[in-house]
Amino acid sequence: MRAGFVTGWWSGQGRLAAGLLTRAAHNAQRWVVRETSRTLSTPLWHRVPLVLWNGVRPTSFTFGGLRMVHARSSRTASAPSTPTPVASARSDNTIFRVYLAPALRVALRASCNERRSRVFVPGTQPTLQALSEAIRERFAVLHKLEGSNVRVVLAVGHPESEQLVETDAALWEVQAAGQPLYLRWDPQADEQALRAFLERPRHFPTAAEKRIALPPFYPPSAKLEVVQCMHLLSFYRFVPLEAPDELAAALRAYLHPLNVRGRIYVAREGVNAQLVVPDVALSALQQLLAADALYLPELAGVRLNLDPTPMPLEVYHRSPPFRSLHVRCRRQVLADGLAQELDLSQRGQELAPAEWHAALDDPHAVLIDVRNVYESRVGTFQGAAESRPLRTGTFRDTWRALQHQLGGMPRDRRILTYCTGGIRCEKAAAYLHTRLGFSNVQRLAGGIVAYAAEARKHGWTSKFKGANYVFDERLESRVTEDVLAQCETCGTPYDSYTQCAHVPCHRRFIQCPKCRRRYTGCCGPKCQRALELTLQNGIGELHWYADSVSRPLPATPSEALLEEVEAETHRRYPDAAHMLSGRLQGMLLATLARLVRAERILELGTFTGYSALCLAGALGATAARTVITVEHEPGAAAIAQSFFDRAPTALAAIHLEHGRVAEVLRTMVQRNEPPFDLIYFDADKKGYIEYLQHILEHRLLSPQGVIVADNVMFRPRYGKRTHVGVEEVELDRHAHKVARRSASLADAMDAFNRYVQQEPRVVQVVLPVRDGVSVIQWREEYRQGKRGDGGG
Numbered sequence: 206m207r208a209g210f211v212t213g214w215w216s217g218q219g220r221l222a223a224g225l226l227t228r229a230a231h232n233a234q235r236w237v238v239r240e241t242s243r244t245l246s247t248p249l250w251h252r253v254p255l256v257l258w259n260g261v262r263p264t265s266f267t268f269g270g271l272r273m274v275h276a277r278s279s280r281t282a283s284a285p286s287t288p289t290p291v292a293s294a295r296s297d298n299t300i301f302r303v304y305l306a307p308a309l310r311v312a313l314r315a316s317c318n319e320r321r322s323r324v325f326v327p328g329t330q331p332t333l334q335a336l337s338e339a340i341r342e343r344f345a346v347l348h349k350l351e352g353s354n355v356r357v358v359l360a361v362g363h364p365e366s367e368q369l370v371e372t373d374a375a376l377w378e379v380q381a382a383g384q385p386l387y388l389r390w391d392p393q394a395d396e397q398a399l400r401a402f403l404e405r406p407r408h409f410p411t412a413a414e415k416r417i418a419l420p421p422f423y424p425p426s427a428k429l430e431v432v433q434c435m436h437l438l439s440f441y442r443f444v445p446l447e448a449p450d451e452l453a454a455a456l457r458a459y460l461h462p463l464n465v466r467g468r469i470y471v472a473r474e475g476v477n478a479q480l481v482v483p484d485v486a487l488s489a490l491q492q493l494l495a496a497d498a499l500y501l502p503e504l505a506g507v508r509l510n511l512d513p514t515p516m517p518l519e520v521y522h523r524s525p526p527f528r529s530l531h532v533r534c535r536r537q538v539l540a541d542g543l544a545q546e547l548d549l550s551q552r553g554q555e556l557a558p559a560e561w562h563a564a565l566d567d568p569h570a571v572l573i574d575v576r577n578v579y580e581s582r583v584g585t586f587q588g589a590a591e592s593r594p595l596r597t598g599t600f601r602d603t604w605r606a607l608q609h610q611l612g613g614m615p616r617d618r619r620i621l622t623y624c625t626g627g628i629r630c631e632k633a634a635a636y637l638h639t640r641l642g643f644s645n646v647q648r649l650a651g652g653i654v655a656y657a658a659e660a661r662k663h664g665w666t667s668k669f670k671g672a673n674y675v676f677d678e679r680l681e682s683r684v685t686e687d688v689l690a691q692c693e694t695c696g697t698p699y700d701s702y703t704q705c706a707h708v709p710c711h712r713r714f715i716q717c718p719k720c721r722r723r724y725t726g727c728c729g730p731k732c733q734r735a736l737e738l739t740l741q742n743g744i745g746e747l748h749w750y751a752d753s754v755s756r757p758l759p760a761t762p763s764e765a766l767l768e769e770v771e772a773e774t775h776r777r778y779p780d781a782a783h784m785l786s787g788r789l790q791g792m793l794l795a796t797l798a799r800l801v802r803a804e805r806i807l808e809l810g811t812f813t814g815y816s817a818l819c820l821a822g823a824l825g826a827t828a829a830r831t832v833i834t835v836e837h838e839p840g841a842a843a844i845a846q847s848f849f850d851r852a853p854t855a856l857a858a859i860h861l862e863h864g865r866v867a868e869v870l871r872t873m874v875q876r877n878e879p880p881f882d883l884i885y886f887d888a889d890k891k892g893y894i895e896y897l898q899h900i901l902e903h904r905l906l907s908p909q910g911v912i913v914a915d916n917v918m919f920r921p922r923y924g925k926r927t928h929v930g931v932e933e934v935e936l937d938r939h940a941h942k943v944a945r946r947s948a949s950l951a952d953a954m955d956a957f958n959r960y961v962q963q964e965p966r967v968v969q970v971v972l973p974v975r976d977g978v979s980v981i982q983w984r985e986e987y988r989q990g991k992r993g994d995g996g997g
């Protein structure tokens with residue numbers, strides 16, 4: 206017997222029409238259905254088995270409206286009669302790593318989250334059929350294959366692998382070897398079907414095209430142009446659904462015209478929705494789901510958890526909690542990882558927020574926070590009740606944590622459970638009742654969201670302290686001003702979550718703004734280092750582009766001369782040639798010199814004379830115009846002088862001062878040197894602060910003058926890079942030395958930037974050109990003044 210994993214063909218339109226017909230039976234007066242079902246008899250696509258037993262090996266057959274096409278493969282070995290046991294299976298589930306192959310990802314336009322997943326299959330010897338169902342549930346994007354005639358197979362090891370999983374035994378082998386699985390096109394795919402799918406028209410029918418009559422109370426438009434604010438709203442209901450996909454289709458059809466965004470899961474066990482609703486559409490949505498409404502009978506009278514604070518439209522635009530509407534069919538609306546379905550008919554007693562508020566004073570009650578540890582960290586209920594945190598990482602861990610926390614407890618003890626919106630408590634309470642035998646389980650109706658709204662409405666002192674963690678892009682919604690958590694990097698009280706800026710890590714964690722700045726948005730130095738390497742590459746590319754589209758000033762020394770300086774520098778200083786300013790920075794210096802109408806320029810750090818030549822070019826030759834440049838290294842000074850001697854006469858005179866910058870600056874003051882209109886800092890980084898103080902103190906900068914400081918965004922180099930990532934930075938001994946030195950230079954530059962930022966006499970702007978250029982000027986009130994008066 207052989208089995209193949211396939212996705213098949215079925216009539217998507219027919220499915221919708223069939224769904225609508227069924228719905229029409231509920232409320233015939235509201236629906237106009239012009240389409241009729243075609244071949245459909247089993248509307249649940251995800252219930253259709255995807256494994257073919259091919260004793261007779263059909264190439265295709267139709268099952269409940271789904272045409273199944275067998276995935277032929279190069280593997281011919283038949284399944285052994287005694288299956289190999291699975292080597293590694295955790296708890297009640299077996300976990301598979303499944304990826305979408307790149308070609309499939311692109312074709313399905315899978316989002317980042319949908320590109321790979323761990324797939325949990327109940328049992329330790331899962332069948333291929335169970336895995337295929339779990340995959341269908343996990344990779345909702347496979348829905349897009351609906352209506353196509355293309356096949357997807359499960360390949361082992363790599364995206365192009367032709368080793369396919371076709372039998373349960375092959376699956377167990379894969380699991381035992383810990384190999385990843387790739388969802389890919391069938392290697393023997395029908396080219397035509399594939400092309401038809403890839404070139405399919407991307408048109409999403411509107412409600413009018415679907416011929417759905419919208420309710421009369423709908424607003425004429427819910428477009429964001431006519432909206433003032435958005436409302437955050439959630440609802441869920443555990444209700445047995447015969448045809449979740451019908452309800453999903455109906456929800457899409459009804460909610461799209463209201464411009465509702467968010468995420469709705471629909472399964473045979475019920476519905477779970479988190480939405481953001483335009484203000485003009487809120488009352489229509491409420492009417493749609495009202496107790497007496499017939500539009501969505503499965504949801505009639507569902508409790509709507511409305512966030513009491515509407516979101517102004519500009520806030521929504523800045524950080525929308527949801528950007529579009531996703532209605533997805535899943536195996537469960539709340540995946541619990543339990544091998545056996547819970548009996549949800551016994552799920553404890555619901556307490557209204559006011560009853561809950563009072564119940565928390567019961568010293569004999571046990572309070573169970575059913576949320577995960579990262580949620581409890583930023584906000585919890587506090588009261589007399591004894592609190593037993595579950596500290597779970599995912600909802601699937603709840604069962605073991607409950608057994609652990611409540612193991613030896615009398616079964617008639619009063620248990621109070623709460624979660625964000627109430628849905629998790631329903632399953633937890635059912636488990637406590639039916640599996641652990643607790644008889645007095647009570648849960649907070651509507652969860653923290655409903656409690657916070659009621660507390661605010663009635664002016665109670667909230668017993669929930671801190672922030673309510675939410676699963677949209679806001680990450681939390683504040684209930685009280687209490688701060689229960691700490692910054693994970695410095696330990697100061699703070700409770701806002703962020704995500705590590707280093708994309709491969711992307712860890713969600715708590716970090717204060719100070720540490721966020723310090724670690725450039727990363728969760729720690731390791732990720733920061735990795736990010737810096739990425740940025741170095743990125744900036745390199747941007748610099749290259751900026752250089753290629755810039756055009757030098759006409760008076761700049763000839764490109765040929767500058768190229769010669771560069772070539773000579775590389776020849777004589779192969780390891781230090783990067784110190785030379787280069788074309789783009791040379792152009793920037795010349796432009797700034799022109800802008801401030803500079804006559805006198807001072808450069809600290811000549812090296813081989815590249816930037817001095819650019820500056821002299823910007824001034825042009827007149828008697829009053831001069832560039833003074835300072836260099837202490839005789840070899841570099843000699844090279845620079847040789848080029849200055851050969852410079853065209855159209856350039857301003859360049860006077861090279863041999864010696865250390867500090868001394869030269871002192872002698873300048875002694876000999877009463879007139880002030881400069883542009884001073885370029887490009888010598889030793891650790892002296893920048895001292896030079897600045899001296900220049901300001903002795904007014905060596907003219908009132909309109911500008912200081913240009915180079916390398917102010919200098920970032921440490923961390924040795925040889927193999928490829929970007931957290932673990933990939935190799936440091937050899939020499940690299941260690943370089944790293945230490947460059948780290949100390951980076952610190953010096955950071956100290957300089959911060960010094961200038963707080964220096965009252967100047968203003969500065971930092972430009973991310975190369976490794977950062979700071980442009981510093983006198984503040985207006987300090988422009989005029991006498992030498993030695995400190996500029997004041």
Ligand SMILES: C[S@@+](CC[C@H](N)C(=O)[O-])C[C@H]1O[C@@H](n2cnc3c(N)ncnc32)[C@H](O)[C@@H]1O
Binds near residue numbers: 786809835836866892
């Ligand atoms: C980055 S390079 C200058 C590059 C040059 N401005 C250009 O763009 O072509 C720095 C130069 O400053 C010199 N230098 C460093 N510290 C110095 C100091 N205290 N006094 C004088 N020169 C110094 C170094 O010898 C080196 O040649």
